[in-house]
Amino acid sequence: MIMRRKRRLILVIGLVALVAIAAGLTLYALRANINLFFTPSQVATGEAPHGRTIRIGGVVKEDSMARESDSLMVSFVVTDFAEDVRVRYDDILPDLFREGQGVVVIGTLDHDGRFMAQQVLAKHDENYMPPEAAEALKATGNLTGVSKASSG
Template sequence: MTRKQRRLTIIGSAGVVLGVAVGLVLFALSGDITLFKTPTDVVEHGASPDARLRIGGLVEKGSVIRNESNASVRFEVTDTVNRVPVTYTGLLPDLFREGQGVVVEGQLEPDGIFKADSVLAKHDERYMPKEVVDSLKAQGVWEGESQQAQK
C-alpha cells in the first residue's frame, strides 16, 4: 500500500467514524427536541399528539380560571390573532398574570387543549422568543425598545 492510499484510507475511516458519531448524537437528542410555535402556528397547522411543544405569547385577558381544590389553572395563550387554551397543574411563577408574556411547554391534547407541564412567565417583551416578538410587531402590539424608552 502506497503512502497516498494509506492516507486516503485513514481519512475515509475518520470520516465514517465522524458520521456515525454525529448520527448517534442526533438520534439521542431527537427525543429531547422541543419545537417552538406561536398560537397561530398551532391553530393553523396543528401538532402531532406525541410532539412536545413550546407555545409563546400573551396570557389572554379575562381567561385565567383557577381551581383551588387541585391547584390547577386554565388560561389562553394568544398572539392577538389566535388563541390556544392551556391547562396547568402546579405552582405558577410570581410574574404570571393576564396580559403578560408567557412560554408554556407540554403537549397538545387531541381535544385541542394544550396540557402544560412547565410555565415560564416573562416580566417584559425583552425576553420573548424572536418568533413571538416578530408576530407582535407585525400586529402593532409590540411594546419593545422604542415604546419602553418613551415611558
C-alpha cells in the same frame, strides 16, 4: 501479508460502523430533545405536532384564567390576537405571571387540541418578551405594550 491486510480492513469497517451508530444515536437524542416554537395561529392551523414537546408563545388573554378548587390546576388562554390556545397547568405559576403579559409555555398538544403545560415562563419586566413571541406578535401586527424584545 494478506492476513494482515484483511485484519486491517475488518478493523476499519468496524470503526466506521461504530462511528456511524454513535452519530445516529446522537442525532436521534438531539432531535427528541428539541422544543419547537409555535404561535397560537400556527397551532390553530395544524402546524404544531401532537404528542411532542413544543413551546407556544404569546400573551395571556385578559379574564381567561380559571383555577380548579382544591388543586393547583389552572387554565388560561395564550393568544397572538389572531388565534387562542387554551392551556392547562398543574403546578405553581411563576410570581410574574399576569394576564395581558407575554408568556411561553412548554408542554404537549393532544389530538383534541388541548395543551398541557409542563413549564410556564413569564416575562421578567415591563419591557421583556421572549424574542420568539415578540416576533410572532409583530407578524400579526399586535405587539402592543412591549417596547423591545430583548433578553434582559
